[in-house]
Amino acid sequence: MPNVTFSSPLHKDKTVYAVAGSHTKSLLTLAKENHIPIDFSCQDGECGTCLIKVTNLTLKGPMGGPLTEREIKVLKDLGKITQAEIERMQVEDVVPTSWRLACQMVLRDEDIVVEYPSR
Numbered sequence: 164m165p166n167v168t169f170s171s172p173l174h175k176d177k178t179v180y181a182v183a184g185s186h187t188k189s190l191l192t193l194a195k196e197n198h199i200p201i202d203f204s205c206q207d208g209e210c211g212t213c214l215i216k217v218t219n220l221t222l223k224g225p226m227g228g229p230l231t232e233r234e235i236k237v238l239k240d241l242g243k244i245t246q247a248e249i250e251r252m253q254v255e256d257v258v259p260t261s262w263r264l265a266c267q268m269v270l271r272d273e274d275i276v277v278e279y280p281s282r
Contacts, residue, residue, distance in 0.1 A: 165221075166274040169199045181270050190215065190227075190277060191265035201279045206266045208233035211241050213265035214280075221273035228269035230258060238262055 167190070168178040179197045181188070191213055194201045204212040208231055217227065230238070230252065238244040243262035252259050265279070 165270055165272050167193060167270070168274075168276045169194060169197075169201075170276055170278050171200075171280065174200065187269060189266050190217075190263070190268045190270065193270070194265060194277075194279075199279075201265050203266060208237060208264050208267040211237045211264065214241065214243070215263055215265045215268075216261050216278040217263050217268065218261060218276040218278075219273050220275060227258060227263065227271055227273075227275070229256070230263070231267045234264045234267040237264060 165181045166178050167181055168176055170176045177197065177199060179193065179199075181193060191201060191203055191206065193199075201215065202212050204210045206213075230244075235244065235249055238260065239246070239249065241262075244260045248259040251257070265277070
């Protein structure tokens with residue numbers, strides 16, 4: 164079971180344990196279930212409201228599930244991923260950025276720190 168630590172400048176860090184085999188649950192769903200106040204709006208990967216920064220603590224393979232097409236578009240529009248990184252991701256099957264959308268990122272079996280802004 165991966166440990167997910169949610170970190171924000173305005174809230175105390177909170178570590179939760181993701182259930183093994185829940186590889187379809189997004190980080191946003193996990194946050195909502197554990198009362199983590201990550202901002203969100205559309206929950207469909209189109210608005211960018213749930214932008215987070217993720218650090219892999221396990222360092223064994225790719226971080227999280229692959230980026231969705233919607234996530235790629237929003238991250239590119241926000242200037243968080245370049246066209247070169249997108250092309251590298253498509254060739255090497257790696258996630259080249261620590262920026263993700265909480266509503267689109269699906270957990271794998273790595274321990275991560277999720278930094279999110281607070282209001």
